[in-house]
Amino acid sequence: MLLQNTHLGLGYLGELEQFLLKTEEIDEGFRFWITAEPHPLFPIGLLQMSIKFTNEAPVGMRAGLKRSYAWINQDMLDSVPRQEWRQLLFVQCFLHSVTQERRKFGPIGWSVPYEFNQGDLSASVNFIQNHLAEMDAKKSKEVTWSTVRYMVSEIQYGGRITDDWDRILMSSYTEKYFFQGVLSETYKFYPGYTIPQGLELAVFKNHIENMPTVDNPEIFGMHMNADLTYRLQQTQELTTTIMETQPKQASAGSGKTREEIVNEMAGDMLGKMPKDFNLLEVREYIAKQGATNPLNIFLKQECERFRNITGLTRNTLKDLQLAIAGTIALNSNLINALDSLFDALVPATWLKFSWASPTLGLWFAGMLSRDEQLQKWVYQGRPKTFWLTGWFNAQGFLTAMQQEVSRKHQGWALDDVVVYSEVQKMENDDVKEGPAEGVYIYGLFLEGCAWSKKDNKLVDSLPKVLYHPLPILYVTAVIGDPTKEKKNNYNCPCFTTKRRGGLTFIAALGLRTEEPAQKWTLRGVGLLCSKD
Numbered sequence: 042m043l044l045q046n047t048h049l050g051l052g053y054l055g056e057l058e059q060f061l062l063k064t065e066e067i068d069e070g071f072r073f074w075i076t077a078e079p080h081p082l083f084p085i086g087l088l089q090m091s092i093k094f095t096n097e098a099p100v101g102m103r104a105g106l107k108r109s110y111a112w113i114n115q116d117m118l119d120s121v122p123r124q125e126w127r128q129l130l131f132v133q134c135f136l137h138s139v140t141q142e143r144r145k146f147g148p149i150g151w152s153v154p155y156e157f158n159q160g161d162l163s164a165s166v167n168f169i170q171n172h173l174a175e176m177d178a179k180k181s182k183e184v185t186w187s188t189v190r191y192m193v194s195e196i197q198y199g200g201r202i203t204d205d206w207d208r209i210l211m212s213s214y215t216e217k218y219f220f221q222g223v224l225s226e227t228y229k230f231y232p233g234y235t236i237p238q239g240l241e242l243a244v245f246k247n248h249i250e251n252m253p254t255v256d257n258p259e260i261f262g263m264h265m266n267a268d269l270t271y272r273l274q275q276t277q278e279l280t281t282t283i284m285e286t287q288p289k290q291a292s293a294g295s296g297k298t299r300e301e302i303v304n305e306m307a308g309d310m311l312g313k314m315p316k317d318f319n320l321l322e323v324r325e326y327i328a329k330q331g332a333t334n335p336l337n338i339f340l341k342q343e344c345e346r347f348r349n350i351t352g353l354t355r356n357t358l359k360d361l362q363l364a365i366a367g368t369i370a371l372n373s374n375l376i377n378a379l380d381s382l383f384d385a386l387v388p389a390t391w392l393k394f395s396w397a398s399p400t401l402g403l404w405f406a407g408m409l410s411r412d413e414q415l416q417k418w419v420y421q422g423r424p425k426t427f428w429l430t431g432w433f434n435a436q437g438f439l440t441a442m443q444q445e446v447s448r449k450h451q452g453w454a455l456d457d458v459v460v461y462s463e464v465q466k467m468e469n470d471d472v473k474e475g476p477a478e479g480v481y482i483y484g485l486f487l488e489g490c491a492w493s494k495k496d497n498k499l500v501d502s503l504p505k506v507l508y509h510p511l512p513i514l515y516v517t518a519v520i521g522d523p524t525k526e527k528k529n530n531y532n533c534p535c536f537t538t539k540r541r542g543g544l545t546f547i548a549a550l551g552l553r554t555e556e557p558a559q560k561w562t563l564r565g566v567g568l569l570c571s572k573d
Contacts, residue, residue: 048077051084058087100145102234102260103252105138109162110249115242121173125184128224129169131236131245133193136218137162139261140198140211146258146267147274149489149565152204152541165197183221190215204542206534213562217262231260262563264489264502284384300365303382307358310405314355315412318348318419326419335441335448339434340418346433347415350395351408357388396433397538403573407431425475426513428484430570435537435547439516446478446518458518462550465513466494472513479517485535487511489566492552499531499554499561508572514550531558535568 047054054075075091077083113134118127140157143150169189176184194215195208202208222228229235237248258267297305323344327337357378363369364379371379378388387395387404398404411431418424432438439460447453469483491509493500502509530551537545550568554561 042072043074043076045076046078047075048080048083051080051082054084054087058084061090062086100142101254102135102138102142102256103249103254105141106134106249106252107246109134109137110242110246112159112163113242118240118242121170121177123173123177125224126170126173127240127245128236129173129184129189129219130166132218132223133165133169134162135230135234136193136214137165139214142256143261143263146261146263146271146565148539148541149263149267149270149567150261151210152207153202155201155207157198157201161198161201165193168192168197186219186221190219193219206541206546210562210565213559214262216559217563231257234260262560264564265504266502266507267489267565269505270507299383300379303379304362304365306382307361311355311358313405313409315351315409317351317355318344318415320345320348323419330422335444336423336438339437339441340415342437343433344415344419347411350391351412353394354391354408357390397540398571399573423475425472426469426481426483429482429547430484430537435570439548442480442516443518449478453520457520459521460516460548460550461519462514462516462552464492464497464511464552465515466497467513469513476515476517479515482514482516484570485511485514486569486572487566488539488569488572489564490561497553499552499556499566508569511568516550529554531561531566533561533566533568535570537570539569539572541567
């Protein structure tokens with residue numbers, strides 16, 4: 042018996058598990074196959090009594106190309122009587138392996154880990170095959186590269202891509218791999234990675250066998266540091282798994298129990314907690330600065346949200362102390378808080394209404410820093426520089442800035458205004474006065490490259506330096522799109538955390554570069570509000 046895609050009917054699997062457990066005799070020749078995607082609600086008992094098989098993408102470029110060419114036969118190579126066909130077929134297989142292998146680098150590889158599979162490869166190969174066959178029938182001399190690039194990046198692979206920056210990345214790959222130069226016999230993807238020349242399938246398979254066994258990250262257009270990012274990610278996943286599987290019961294030794302440790306932590310945190318904002322008082326102080334100013338309206342909203350999270354944190358810590366003392370009963374939220382604090386992690390209820398952080402210490406330090414920034418702005422007036430990381434709604438901060446600048450210029454419509462940015466040579470302590478228009482931002486980090494203060498441009502990262510602090514960034518609003526006028530700009534995406542994607546994206550900020558923007562796109566360069 043074969044049941045396919047059982048993750049779509051998990052309710053039936055529960056019944057199946059109970060049926061198999063109650064069945065006393067099963068014929069020795071009976072075999073029951075189940076196919077499913079990984080799912081957290083898959084019945085554990087059914088999983089334990091089964092023999093598991095997984096189908097994963099091969100590791101490494103050589104393994105990926107070997108798998109692709111196991112699907113190709115000699116008849117396919119001979120199907121189009123043009124030299125370009127065999128070369129473009131190899132290029133397409135190479136691109137397919139690159140898209141799969143890039144996933145291991147995490148968010149700097151793809152913002153979303155897409156499951157590119159054999160169907161994407163075969164659809165792209167069929168298109169190239171039909172396109173070249175049509176060219177041969179019309180006796181055309183040159184490949185219509187723009188058509189090939191669009192079909193591969195936007196249609197075949199682009200159908201899976203949901204993130205706009207990943208779409209730009211895929212388009213950059215097709216621009217790099219599908220152009221007239223790849224048809225040259227001397228073309229190299231990278232030293233040691235060339236396109237074989239021949240008519241027989243054995244030539245291509247032998248060439249693949251002789252490829253390097255260990256891939257350099259630069260094959261994917263990435264910096265050497267990307268391999269370090271990959272190793273650190275593996276280590277972090279292993280450490281997290283070990284922590285999650287540790288027993289939670291208190292030990293029988295003479296040391297402090299888990300409850301005693303958490304009780305002390307809660308008391309220490311309560312002693313350092315910032316005071317809740319008096320919202321009536323906040324409104325009075327903001328009114329003196331200009332109640333209708335867009336940035337002041339944004340400030341009031343941030344104070345309200347910050348007051349909610351400080352109140353939630355304080356109440357949770359107090360309830361946790363009462364529950365440990367036996368005064369009140371433990372509920373699911375308090376149990377989660379107890380386990381999280383013991384493991385130095387942020388409780389789920391706090392994360393839901395606050396900001397992402399890998400550890401409790403960093404999260405609590407962030408709370409104190411955010412409180413300091415809000416207190417200074419409310420009671421001492423508008424600051425000269427702004428810590429972008431300290432806002433719940435960083436996108437709203439930039440939108441309020443655009444509204445403020447638009448109001449200063451008669452005839453400017455908010456819909457026509459775009460964000461313009463320029464890196465300054467000064468640091469936060471060097472700023473003596475805020476700009477006449479726009480804002481100064483500090484606390485951002487570059488991932489995938491570095492910034493040269495001397496040359497005022499993007500440069501390659503130093504070895505083993507994964508994040509590079511950016512000097513003061515001047516951000517304002519202008520009419521039109523400044524990136525179209527400046528060819529030496531890289532439109533750099535800015536994210537709140539290392540976990541990239543639509544929910545963490547803030548804005549695209551232009552950074553000066555003397556190299557093609559495609560280089561930084563392939564390297565996964567981005568600005569981060571937090572490197573932790």
